[in-house]
Amino acid sequence: MRLRVGARTDSGRVRDMNEDVYIARADQGLFVVCDGMGGAPAGEIASQIAAETIVEHLYAADRDAADRGAEGRAPNGCGVLPQTSRLADAMRRSNEFIYLQAQHDPEQAEMGTTAVGAWIMQRIASVAHVGDSRAYLWYDNHLERLTCDHALGEPQHVLVRALGREPEVAVDVSEVPLKAGDYLLLCSDGLTRMLPDRAVADAIGQLREPQRICDYLIAAANRRGGDDNITVVVVEVMGNWWQRIATSWKRRPGGGHDAAAHPEV
C-alpha cells in the first residue's frame, strides 16, 4: 500500500511562537501531532520531547511490550492489535519522561502536551491520542472523527488529559482498516477551532493532493482568525496502480459534491 503524505505547521495569526510539532514518516507509516502548553519555552519543549520520545519508544519498545500487561485498551474495552498496544505504550512512556523532566526543572513545571498518533501497518491504522488534537478518516466525501477530545468545552478550553502532567495517563486507542482512496487527517485544535468539519471534508474532496490540502486548510484557518497554532498532517491511501486508476475513474470532475470550499491557495 502506498501512502502520499502532506504536512504543515503554522504559528497562526495571534501567537508569536509555535508550540505544535508534527512527525510524518511516510516510509514507516507513522504520523504524530503534538500541541504543547505551559508557556514559553516549556510548551515548545513538551511537544518536541513528546513527538521524539513517542517515535523513539515505539521503535525501542520491546516487541513483547503488549504481553507485559501494559496493554492498550480501546475505549470500549475490547482487545487491540499488538502494534496498537505499542503505540499506546510509547505514549505512556513519553508521558512519564515529560513528567519527570517537569519535576526536575521549575521552569518547565507546567509543561504538557497533547498527542495524536497514527501508525499504519498492514493496511490497518492504529490511532492513539491524549488531549484535544484529533484524527479524522475521510472516505466517500464523508469525514469521520476517530478521536474524542479529552477537554471541557466553551468558553475556555480546558484539557482534562495531557502528556506530562501526571505520573500516569490513560491513552485512548482505536483501529481503522484502510482502503484505497481513504484519507487520514491528524490536526491540532488550531484547525478544528477555526474550521467546521464540513470545510475540512470539502477541502479533501476537492483538492485530493495531501500537501495542497494542508496548505489550504492552514490558510483557511488563518483567514478565520488563526487564534492558535495550526498543524495538519494528511495521509492519502493510494492502493495499487489499478486501484488508483479505478478510483480516479469513479471520481467526478471537481471531486466533492458540495462547493462550499473554494480552494484558492
Place this chain on the structure above:
Amino acid sequence: MPRLILKSDNRVLKDHVVGAMSTIGRRPDNTIIIDDAAVSGHHACVFRDGDDLVVEDLESTNGTFVNDKRVTRQPLRRGDVIAIGKHTLLVERVSGDAPAGGDAAKGLMSNPGDTIFLDAKKHQALLAMLSDADVFATSGGSPARIGVLRVVGGDTTPSEYRLEAHTSLIGRSDTALVRLHGWLKPKVAVAIARGADGYVATLMGGKTLINSQPLDGRCKLKDGDVLQVNGLTMEFHLSG
C-alpha cells in the same frame, strides 16, 4: 462554576460565568458591560476569595446593592440579588465548597483563550460543579451487543466467531480470526472493526459479497447480513 444572571426589568440579558475576577461597569473593558448612565465606568467587581464569591464596590457614584442593602464588600450566597443602576445580577451559583474546584475555576480564567490543563482532582471537582457541563465523552461507548459471525457454508472450524476485538480479520493470515485455507486465498480479505456505534466491514483484498452485493470499500454491518468471502458464507448477528 459561579454564575451571574444579568437582568433588566426582569428580562434576562446575559448569563455570565464568573472566573477568578469579573468586573462590572459601563466601559467596554469590563467583563460585564452595563450600558446605563447610572452605572459608573468601573462600578463593581465580583471575585473569589478562598471559597467565597465576593462583590466589591469600586467607589461607584450610585453604589452597589446586595438584597437592597448598600455594600462596599460582601460575600455572596446563591440567590442573592446584586443591584447596579436599574440592572440586577442574580447570583445563580456560587462555587462549590471544594477548594480544588475553586482553584480549577481560577485556572480557567487566568489564561483566557489559552489551553489549560485540569488535573484529575480539579477535574472531579469541576465536574461536580458543572452538572450540566459540556463534557465531551472521555471514554467512548461500545456497541451494547457483541457481533458474531456464524458459518453457514464452506468448511472451517469453529462454526461461530465472536467479534470481540477492536479489529477482526478474515483471511489466510495467521493473525486472522476467521482463517481461510489455501494459498490462493488473500492474506486478509476483510477487516471488521468494532466501533462505538457498531461494526464496519472494510474490503482488504478478497472478493466479498454482502447480501449478494459486492462489498466496495466500507460497509456497516446489520444484524442478519450475509457475508460471502472467498467461498465461505457467514451470517452476521448481534448477540445480546
